[in-house]
Amino acid sequence: MIPPRTKEPLIFPSHPLSNTVRLGVVGESFLREFSQAYATIGFDISEKRIEELRAKYRDHAALKLTSNEVDLRRATHYLLAVPTFPRTDYSADISHLKSALSTVVRRASPDSTIVIESNVSVGTTRALFDPVGHIFHTGISAERFDPGQNPPAGTDVPKLVSGLTPQAQSNILALYSTVFPTVLSVSSPEIAEMTMLFENSYQMVNIAYVNEVSDACRNLGLDPREVIDAASTKPFGFHAFHPSLGIGGHCVPVNAVYLLATYENLPVLTQSTKSMRNRPRQLARELHGHIMSVNLGSSVLQPRILIIGMSFESGGCTLSYLPAVDFASELEQLGCERLVYYDPSFSDSALLWIEKLADEAFNPIEVVTSFDVVAVCTRQQGVDYGMLGNLPSEMVWYYD
DSSP, rough: OOOOOOSSSSOOOSSEEEEEOOOSSHHHHHHHHTTTTSEEEEEEEEEEHHHHHHHHHTTTEEEEEEEEEEEEGGOOOEEEEOOOOOOOTEEEEEEEHHHHHHHHHHOTTTTOOOOOOOOOTTEEEEEEEEGGTTEEEEEEEEOOOOOTTTSOTTTSSSSEEEEHHHHHHHHHHHHHHHHHSSSEOOOOOHHHHHHHHHOOOOOHHHHHHHHHHHHHHHHTOOOHHHHHHHHHHHHHSSSOOOSSOOOOSHHHHHHHHHHHHHHHHHHHHHHHHHHHHHHHHHHHHHHHHHHHHHHSSOOOOOEEEEEEESSSSSSSOOSSSSSHHHHHHHHHHHHOOOEEEEEETTTTOOOSSSEEOOOGOHHHHHHHHOSSEEOOOSOTTOOGGGGGSOOOOEEEEEOO
């Protein structure tokens, strides 16, 4: 049902037609969930991406996939799931979001509802929508998405929404409440934006601290995972985080810098962000130095290293902010006789600057004879980690 072109407040349609703009990992998840409740249009400027999704969702009768923006005029509600990335000064680059909004505004009927589903700094929603707020009902739904969960969590995650006006708030709440069992409506878009930045930066700070404790444990000859598991038995005042090579993806590392761009006087977050940004290269230097000292006097002049898992989370294949790529890049700059990665979730063309190990070469004999060290950066799906038990223990370094 297309909403009438009227100046009166929109009454929530009995048969809304939702539209998701930009069908990346997050956009696809909304496409999947909303199409179970509403007739849904999925729009992306990439025809290749549209063809991929058509093949995947060919049996979803309520779903239309298109790269033709003319089809957008049929929708009543628009979800803008567009990536945003930090600039060199760490401010948010919202050019893609502005472009998506411009496309929707050209095609949407007056009184349609438009919702941002992207990572943004505090104040962005109001600034973007103010010029069109008298025409459309606008607001934000704070993005909460864990790509490492398989399958990625959909409606199980409580939704946080807000609108620029009471009518917008009502429209957005009604739309999401049909799909998500738990929807929290907050008083302003700024509260939603700040909450999103805060909860993701909370992860950044805690993982940075756990990494420090993990390094301390290893230097003291202790198993950090046993320490974390023991601490997890405390029923209050503790939430378990685990050490890692670094923070990746388009959410946690991005949200931390957006929060710092919004308000600079956050010294704990500043130090945590710096620590996490430097960690992959720092660990690469430590590994390279160790191998060189062990190989001192041998015929091997430069290390031969196999990296397992290039994604930042198990099950992921996104190329956004990958700590393992920084790790590998530093090793390449330091010098390696051979630098190879193994990750079945990545296509052969995903990372052209580094050799990818063939599946048939991932066996004890090939690995022992071809490499000095195996660096496990992520526990990736499709990898036989039991095989690593057949290698000398000193050969395998775990960063996950």
